[in-house]
Amino acid sequence: MGKLLVKDKDIVTPGEELAVGMDFLPATGVFREKEQLIASRMGIVNVSGRLVKLIPLSGRYAPKRDDIVIGRIMDMTMSSWFVDINHFSDAVMSLREVKDFIPRGADLSGYYSYGQWILAKITNVTKSNSVEIGMKSPGLGKLGNGRIIKLNPAKIPRVIGRQGSMIGLIKEKTNCKISVGQNGYIWLKGEDPEKERLAVETLYYIEKEAHKSGLTDKVGEFLNGRLGGKDVHKKK
Amino acid sequence: MVDLEEKMFTKRSDGRKFGEMRPMEAKVGVIKRADGSAMFKIGKTIAYAAVYGPRSLYPKFLQNKDRAVLRCNYNMIAFSGSGDRIRPGPNRRSKEISLITEKALFPSIDLKAYPGSVIDVFIELVQTDSGTRCAGICAAAMALADAGFVMKDLVSAIALGRVEDKIIVDATKEEEDYPDGMADVPVAMMPRKGEITLLQDDGFLTKEQLKEILELASKACKEINKIQREALKEKYKE
Numbered sequence A: 001m002g003k004l005l006v007k008d009k010d011i012v013t014p015g016e017e018l019a020v021g022m023d024f025l026p027a028t029g030v031f032r033e034k035e036q037l038i039a040s041r042m043g044i045v046n047v048s049g050r051l052v053k054l055i056p057l058s059g060r061y062a063p064k065r066d067d068i069v070i071g072r073i074m075d076m077t078m079s080s081w082f083v084d085i086n087h088f089s090d091a092v093m094s095l096r097e098v099k100d101f102i103p104r105g106a107d108l109s110g111y112y113s114y115g116q117w118i119l120a121k122i123t124n125v126t127k128s129n130s131v132e133i134g135m136k137s138p139g140l141g142k143l144g145n146g147r148i149i150k151l152n153p154a155k156i157p158r159v160i161g162r163q164g165s166m167i168g169l170i171k172e173k174t175n176c177k178i179s180v181g182q183n184g185y186i187w188l189k190g191e192d193p194e195k196e197r198l199a200v201e202t203l204y205y206i207e208k209e210a211h212k213s214g215l216t217d218k219v220g221e222f223l224n225g226r227l228g229g230k231d232v233h234k235k236k
Numbered sequence B: 001m002v003d004l005e006e007k008m009f010t011k012r013s014d015g016r017k018f019g020e021m022r023p024m025e026a027k028v029g030v031i032k033r034a035d036g037s038a039m040f041k042i043g044k045t046i047a048y049a050a051v052y053g054p055r056s057l058y059p060k061f062l063q064n065k066d067r068a069v070l071r072c073n074y075n076m077i078a079f080s081g082s083g084d085r086i087r088p089g090p091n092r093r094s095k096e097i098s099l100i101t102e103k104a105l106f107p108s109i110d111l112k113a114y115p116g117s118v119i120d121v122f123i124e125l126v127q128t129d130s131g132t133r134c135a136g137i138c139a140a141a142m143a144l145a146d147a148g149f150v151m152k153d154l155v156s157a158i159a160l161g162r163v164e165d166k167i168i169v170d171a172t173k174e175e176e177d178y179p180d181g182m183a184d185v186p187v188a189m190m191p192r193k194g195e196i197t198l199l200q201d202d203g204f205l206t207k208e209q210l211k212e213i214l215e216l217a218s219k220a221c222k223e224i225n226k227i228q229r230e231a232l233k234e235k236y237k238e
Helices: A153-160 A162-174 A193-209 A215-226 B093-106 B132-146 B207-234
Strands: A017-020 A030-033 A035-037 A043-046 A051-056 A068-076 A082-086 A091-094 A117-125 A129-132 A147-150 A176-180 A186-188 B026-029 B036-042 B047-056 B069-076 B117-127 B158-165 B166-169 B180-192 B195-199
Touching: A017 B166, A030 A051, A068 A176, A068 A186, A129 B158, A147 A193, A153 A162, A153 A176, A153 A193, A162 A176, A162 A193, A162 A215, A176 A193, A186 A193, A193 A215, B026 B132, B026 B166, B026 B207, B036 B132, B069 B093, B069 B132, B093 B117, B093 B132, B093 B180, B093 B195, B117 B132, B132 B158, B132 B180, B132 B207, B166 B207, B180 B207
Parallel strands: A091 A129, B069 B117
Antiparallel strands: A017 A035, A030 A035, A043 A051, A068 A082, A068 A117, A082 A091, A117 A129, A147 A186, A176 A186, B026 B036, B036 B047, B047 B117, B158 B166, B158 B180, B180 B195
16 A cells, blocks of 8 residues: 655655655656655655656756747847747747748848847757747747846746636736746736836745745735735726 | 873764764755755855756867766865965865765766756855865755756765774864874765765775774764755745
8 A cells, every 4th residue: 555755735855755655656756766756856745646746946947848938039040040048058940930931041130130039939849958949829929028037937837827827817917918938038018117017026926935825815915915905907 | 172192082072972973054045146055064164055057068079968967166265274275276185076076966966857968066165174075065965956956866975984993973173183093984875775976085994894984874874864855945934
């Protein structure tokens, strides 16, 4: 009979025993050694049925296919752009992967120039960690005026919340347009500069409190406190 | 204080038992801009470690396509010792210790998860007494875990020794300098399975003495490991 040695939502350190017995199965961040399940990194334990999973608390961005990321054009060749996506190697975006019609031999800086921020999707990650991105899906493309902030990528799932509940709350309360990249970059633009600043503060607040439970309620209180308890829509 | 001229070594200079370690303290997240950082203090020795990475590695020929490259740097700051000012920058001793630190940490990290990148570990000793390489390894292991790396286990390290016929755990500077010769044995291990990742020795030991040292080391490392884990969890306490 298998036995769980830690509780759900416990914080564990690498090398810690999580469970004994073959009844439990190792998921991300956990490995099996004979009968034991062992944590392979710092994280919060998540037990769902027989699966034991770790939610990471820290770490740099690890690109995965189909992630939506925010990046910045760093360099280009005759046929592709190199984009900084907060990963140790720049991602490659081929000219075939953008929506624009680009004639043969055109200067690529006329389409996306140096320093341009873009919203893109990861199309491929090779074994040797080179990343390809593209902007063909709807909603992807250039990011216009606004501001970019950088958070720890491990905290991004909390920023988004379950089915986008957290980010929806911030958007609603602060009346900002927000795009979140899985790689830790966030683009935002608000009508009211005060509220835009509040949105930024809220995002940093989430980053700081990310490992705590009941965060959406806390953030709601935080926002209401800053807005003077008044409902944004009524005020308008 | 024990008179060092006295022949028989019967008591330790600071009144500890032979198998007892100096008081320890550990803290995680001490350097804000690093990906992971930690402080480890044992007695008067204080080590700080900062970890950066995985990040890009240039020149390109240093890159390894199959795994990340681990780079460690051990450094004692200018007035960290009790004696003269230490000349800053790398020297023969610090280069050697950087290398053995790298080898002590190497088996614990899953470097295959980050091909083509580099993991930089910087260890600074702000105050030194003895057992600096071990304190450095303990701090670095915590910093690596804090940075969120995929690891097999947390490495712990302790310096043991022999003075006359007594095996001691965690030697002080005075014991290291014992006039009739002593053996200094730093040990690093992954305590969960007892895998040794560092074992050095300067001085003569019999087979039995070495066996006793390894037994005591595994006990001490388990104790240190507990302190390291508690410190890591402390960072996320409400």
